[in-house]
Amino acid sequence: MITNKQLETYWKENEDKFKDIRNSVPYQARGIWYTEAFLFCSICDILGVEAIIESGMAYGCSTEIFANYFDFNIMVVDNDQYGVFNKTSERLEKYKNLHIFNGDSYELVPAGIEKNIDTKLGIFIDGPKGSGARKLRDDILKFNNISCFGFHDYSGQNRNSIGEFDNSFITHELQFIDNFRYLDEKVIETEPGQAQHKNGPGVCVEVRI
Ligand SMILES: C[S@@+](CC[C@H](N)C(=O)[O-])C[C@H]1O[C@@H](n2cnc3c(N)ncnc32)[C@H](O)[C@@H]1O
Numbered sequence: 001m002i003t004n005k006q007l008e009t010y011w012k013e014n015e016d017k018f019k020d021i022r023n024s025v026p027y028q029a030r031g032i033w034y035t036e037a038f039l040f041c042s043i044c045d046i047l048g049v050e051a052i053i054e055s056g057m058a059y060g061c062s063t064e065i066f067a068n069y070f071d072f073n074i075m076v077v078d079n080d081q082y083g084v085f086n087k088t089s090e091r092l093e094k095y096k097n098l099h100i101f102n103g104d105s106y107e108l109v110p111a112g113i114e115k116n117i118d119t120k121l122g123i124f125i126d127g128p129k130g131s132g133a134r135k136l137r138d139d140i141l142k143f144n145n146i147s148c149f150g151f152h153d154y155s156g157q158n159r160n161s162i163g164e165f166d167n168s169f170i171t172h173e174l175q176f177i178d179n180f181r182y183l184d185e186k187v188i189e190t191e192p193g194q195a196q197h198k199n200g201p202g203v204c205v206e207v208r209i
Contacts, residue, residue: 002046002207007169008176010042021068027038027190029151030082031061031153032126033200034183036171041069043169043205047147051075053112053121055105055136056127060088062152066124067095070141075099075110075116078127086199105136113143118119127153130161137162137206147209154202165206172202 012017022034044052047175050072057063057078066074074097089100105128113121121138125133130153137149151162154170164186171177181199188195 009147025064027187028059035189036200036203037062037065038181039101039171047097048123049120049147052122054124058082060092067098073097076114077101077105080103085187100157110140120147122148122151129153130158151204154204167207168204170204
C-alpha cells in the first residue's frame with residue numbers, strides 16, 4: 001500500500017532526477033506536464049514495475065519522459081490521429097528501450113500485455129480519452145500483471161467519464177506536488193495556451209496491487 005508520505009519522500013529524494021529530465025526533454029504540443037509524468041513514474045518505480053505500455057504518443061512528450069526515466073522497455077501505441085507518427089518515431093528512435101507501434105490500442109495494448117504476461121506492467125492512457133480511456137482500462141483489467149494505470153486529462157468531463165478508483169493518486173489532490181510546480185514552468189513558456197489549465201490537465205494513477 002503506497003502512502004502520500006512515502007510518495008512525498010520519494011519526490012524529495014528524486015528531485016535532482018526530475019530536474020535533469022525536465023531539462024533534457026523538450027515540452028511538446030498537447031503533451032503531458034512534467035509533474036504529471038513524474039507522478040506516474042514514481043508510482044511505477046515504488047511498485048517495482050518492469051515495463052510500461054502507453055496508449056497515445058502524438059508528439060512524444062510523455063513517451064520521451066518515460067524512456068529517460070527508466071532503463072526498462074517502454075512500448076507505445078498510437079493510431080496517428082494527428083498525422084505525426086512517422087516524424088515522432090524518427091525523433092525518438094535514439095531510445096533503444098522504446099518500441100513504437102502504429103495501430104489501435106484496443107487491439108495492440110491487450111496483445112502487448114499477452115506478450116509480456118510475466119512482466120509487471122504500468123499502463124498509461126493518454127488517448128483515447130474519457131470514456132474511451134475507461135473502456136480500454138476495463139478491457140484489460142483481467143490481466144493480473146498490471147500494477148497500475150495512469151490516466152491523463154483527468155479533469156472535468158473526462159474525469160467524470162473515467163470515474164473514481166478506491167486506490168488512486170491524483171496530481172490535483174496531492175498537496176506536496178505544489179512544492180514541485182516550478183518543474184512545469186517550461187510547459188507554459190513553450191505553449192502559453194496551456195496556462196488555461198491550473199496545475200495541468202491532471203493525471204490519476206490507479207494502483208492495482
Ligand atoms: C493528447 S495525444 C497524446 C500526447 C502524449 N501522450 C504526450 O504527452 O505528448 C493523444 C494521442 O492518442 C492517440 N489515440 C487516440 N485514440 C487512440 C486509439 N484508440 N489507439 C491508439 N492511439 C490513439 C492519438 O492519435 C493522439 O496521438
